[in-house]
Amino acid sequence: MSRLTELLREIERKDARLAADLANEYKTLSERRAFGLNFERHVPETVDLPGRPIRRGDKVRFLPMRGASAGTIDKRLWRVASIAGTDHARVANLVRQASPDGGLETATRPLDALVVVAEFRDPVYPGLVSAGRVKRGGDKPFHTVINAENFHALQALLYTHEGKVDAIYVDPPYNSGARDWKYNNDYVDGEDLYRHSKWLAFMERRLVLAKKLLNSEDSVLIVTIDEREIHRLGLLIEQVFPEAKTQMVTITINHRGVARNREFTRVEEYAFFVFFGSAGPAQTNDDLLTGQPDDTDGDEPVRWERLIKGSNEARRQDRPNLFYPVYIDPVNKRIVKIGAALPPDVPRDSVKIPGGLVAVWPLARNGSEKRWQLAPETLTNLVAQGIAKVGAYDKRNDHWSILYLNRGQLERIDRGEIAVTGKDANGVLTLEQVSRPKRAGMTVWNRTRHNAGYYGSGMLTALIPGRKFPFPKSLYAVEDTLRFAVANKPSAIVLDFFAGSGTTAHAVMRLNRQDNGRRQCISVTNNEVSPNEQAALDVRGLRPGDAEWEAFGICDHITEPRLRAAVTGRTPEDQPVRGDYKFIDEFPMSEGFEENVEFFRMTYEAPRAVAHNRAFEAIAPLLWLRAGSQGRRIDTAADDFAVADTYGVLFDLDASAAFVEALQKAESVRVAFIVTDDEYGYQMVCTELPAYVKSVRIYESYLTNFAINTARE
Template sequence: MDKVADPALRQALREQVDLLTGKQAYGLVFQDHQPETVELPDYKVRRGCKVRLRRGGPALYTVEAVRAGTATVRPLLGGGDEERHPTSDLTVVREFGDPIYPGLASTGSVRNGGDKPPHLVINAENFHALETLLYTHEGAIDAIYIDPPYNTRDKDWKYNNNYVDSDDIYRHSKWLAMMERRLLVAQRLLNPEDSVLIVTIDEKEYLRLGLLLEKVFKNARIQMVSSVINRKGVPRRSEFARVDEYIFFVMLGSAGPDLHNNDMLTDPRPRTEGGERVTWVGVRRRGSEWRRTDRPGSFFPIFVDEETAQVVDVGEPLDLNVDRRTVPDRPGLLTVWPLNRTGQESRWQLSPAKIVELRSQGYLRSSFQRNGRGVTLEYLSEGQRAQIASGDIVVTGHDENGAAIAVHPEDRLQQAKTIWNLDSHGATAYGTQLVSALLPGRVFPYPKSLYAVEDALRFFVADKPEATVLDFFAGSGTTMHAVARLNRQDGGARRSICVTNNEVSHGEAAELSAAGYAPGDPEWEALGICEYVTKPRVAAAITGRTPQGDPVRGSYKFVDPSPIADGLEENAEFFTLSYEDPDLVGLGRKFKAIAPLLWLKAGGAGAIIDELNDSWALPVEANYGILFDVNQWRAFVTAVRERAESLEHMYVVTDSDATFQQIVGELPADIPSTQLYSDYLRTFEINTRGQA
């Protein structure tokens, strides 16, 4: 090699030899394949962009000039002549590894959950969505549940905008390359101290997936479960009838499955409510009519010991015209008000007299929140107290603050087994038929059983009432539905982030193309997964109404039976990922596009600050603030200090690192701060650098 005269060729040869000799001799070996691409039909064609013809083949071009609506292009790989095409005939393309500067454009919402933080549904290519979430959620995701393409059927997934045929000799290698890129980013999103990745798969790829997971998650504990999803079996010629699929659990840090009230191998005996786990209910109202103004008599202070969080006394209700800040604090006690995550005045669900009564009986529980900035107050409901009186719930002791330790005596908790065989996990009855009830007339292939997803997540987030659950192969939105059901069962405020693209099926694509439509056309986009299935399914689950406005027929079964038409006390926000010009972002001219990302980075609760102004923004309905003009820092700092207990994040717009550090030094030390727009730009340059 040293005898090669051309230094560039010598270096290229050395790199290839190093690559080949560095490949694994054992374990999983596969080709990385060419970088994946994603089409951006709404992105403006500019000089320097990579494009392809909207109704042409897969060839890529570089735009050399754009004049009067016509682009001069040349083949990306060289060797071809210049061509001229109307920009309307071109679609901008991003290859994985190209820097992206994402934003989020709101496409609607559905609200039925009071002040609860919303679930998110993002229409995006999922690799770029994962990179985007690194800015807002790196190391903060509690659970990821994904149901990726199984690579089993013909043309059921795409690689580089082309459907993969079942007879493609590289289909396994392409699938592994696709999965590895996404899992490497997902690994950075998961909380390394305590989180789980859950992946479902069938027999065609489970061996390769297992090896890939071991390769990516070297320090995790990985276990595979066999789950029966069709007891009748799917007949296969010259083979056994298939009744099950596999679930991989990748457990990071201290994560492990909670004990369960059955072993998952056999359906449990029918149980009444007395057979379910005792769940404490939050004292602060979270659902409908949650504001102070809805019931003024339920707004009053509760005084707790600043060392133990034990409830010491309860104050009197305040009239609406009385400012809570006029109530003096008491020595050695914390004054707890019913404030939501953004600091808005809410209300308690109990009267002062009832709180005093429950405290004396041991049915009121108080503890410091995990972030150390608040107190959680919970109680046993009237129904649970009746069960204690009847013996269906037994008090076995009291904690250090006098709260009852209550258990169901017949609820024998045990380890779940590695074969799951429950009627509730049937994919036809509780997947396909449920989606049909929610979305009459619309078809989605092979949806998961709602209860199967619910059970898998419950093992890991039952004790995390504010967990964040991500699904980047969201499909019909079952994961969001399952998380919302878990919240209903225990009063939690968990939230899901569901990412799906807006692709149409292979058959629909052929029909639309024959009719003269292409991706980006309204007729095409209206039939995409996100617009036609995911968003409507999420809305139907929350409201209890079909897209036609009719009550959804049927009832939830098993845990917490109730009519589906009752809806769920949840909120959801819908977004589409956008691709922004970094120069315009740096100049502050794309603030509205990146505003939802700033909101997400600050916790994703309360209002989004999406308007620029000449000084600073710190609206009472938001839980973060932005300083736009550093010359106004004193007034901004003063306002932040007055609301410090309800704020989660601060942003300072400045190009000067020194100015940023000086201002941050004046802000409360326990509130994270970020410099704009350099932090945003630097994050996405790093995330995409060197990606293959």
């Protein structure tokens, strides 16, 4: 026993309360590490449960008065002592401990002016309700989007995906000090003295859950961050995942950079890759640093460049020495000789053309005189080396094109990316693209396709015109990142629990298209409105929970319409999405993707008051998720049992023989959920199940199977 403990005992005799407080502080201090990251854990973290019906005994807080700013949070927690009034004017009688000596304060408020609050460790009973789906992917598994507080969603996912996730990609709030995230329902700003420890506590709780979801033998967690929290996050990762191998990658996301007064111009952000078990970065064709500034990942075909200078300004009169005839033999498609440059005042018709040949001039489609890219002597040289040739004939305009290999392609030959296999009858080199050996990525990435402005915000403008989301990632940056994690796992399960605009799910769809994969992405994001929108909604007298308010939330206003637009190729206004995907897999965005997505909202159930069937409906999507999010879903408990594509549910043990028979006929079924409180009965059914079917027991009080937020975590 230390001297401190002795002193505490002494105090206890005089003032028990003071002694308890001191003992608490002492415990916190003694648990701190000597080295590493020490921070206040800010327990409890409270979470609003909007939409959860208010019942006696609930913890609630006041919603702001209509018209007042929703940003001014009344943090006081009340207990509902009773509920009174008629259906239309129901009020809650509230009580709270107002002073440490036990003094009580009471209040009465209409139910719609209150929101239920769950503190850390208060049990919560989650359910999922579908908010629609888009189906273009045949029998592929569904990507899912869950509109929820991610702390609760992660806990619910422990039931469906514990140890099953192959990759987690998260882009959390960066804690910039500019009200970019909420802790306990309140924006955290630069003035908050505890902002770093709040952020760490918030992240730690979620990373601990993330760890349980990942496959410990082979999986990757990726967390992006910028300069403001990188060091604290690095230490936190080390502490939460001591067994993993962690690397940090620097990604240039803004090539022009953000200039700051008397500071370096910032161009980058970072990603921690945390590898579990045998995992490591997949090898790819592009190390993301060396090679062409926007090297493709796939093997790039040999590109012969057109000799004509394409731009509008490339007129004959500006560079007369680049206006000359190239004489070709149109039958054998051979360049025969190069004529001399024509002075500007000499018309091209005046030039005499040798018999059997055609003079090719640098002419635009409309016949206007342009110029070539190379001087006559240079082209003569290239022809002699076999690296210039006759291209296609444009019948409509009676015009031939001339092609050559530019410096970039010659460098690829030098690097061995293009092999010279010989010469054709015209003496032109025959070339073959060589598959580049796969190699490891670098720890610094410099690709213009990772630019967040062009390929993040710009991409959103194309998909959901007029809707704004702060700082989406470049689609191609996320695609490149995920390639290192799941390139060799075509059926991977990917999770993003700070999904924002849905870039991760979109990137997974791109990867699937490139290799016919069936990867599925689970995206979790809340329905927060941005601070600016919040101010505008406050003025209109709206507040969280109102339909009009929620419609502007990120999930409903951005994530869902973005992913619908990506899959269908049509904007929310039902116009074809304009523009093409670039890099690696180029195609019109209006083609969409052959993928399935279902959108869910997390609900909060009150277990005692919920009828049996309604309770099953609330948890039905969780069973479907656990069985692989594929095919039909069993949504009601109407019959004794039900069998869908990948799973079955036995509701009444008396029907077990028929259930087992039905499962034997359904070869794609992998999971059988058996609803019973009777352990012996459950075991009996299990012995009858086909070997390839995994059994899962569910208690009859459905919701208790899924109680989350309890002391377990």
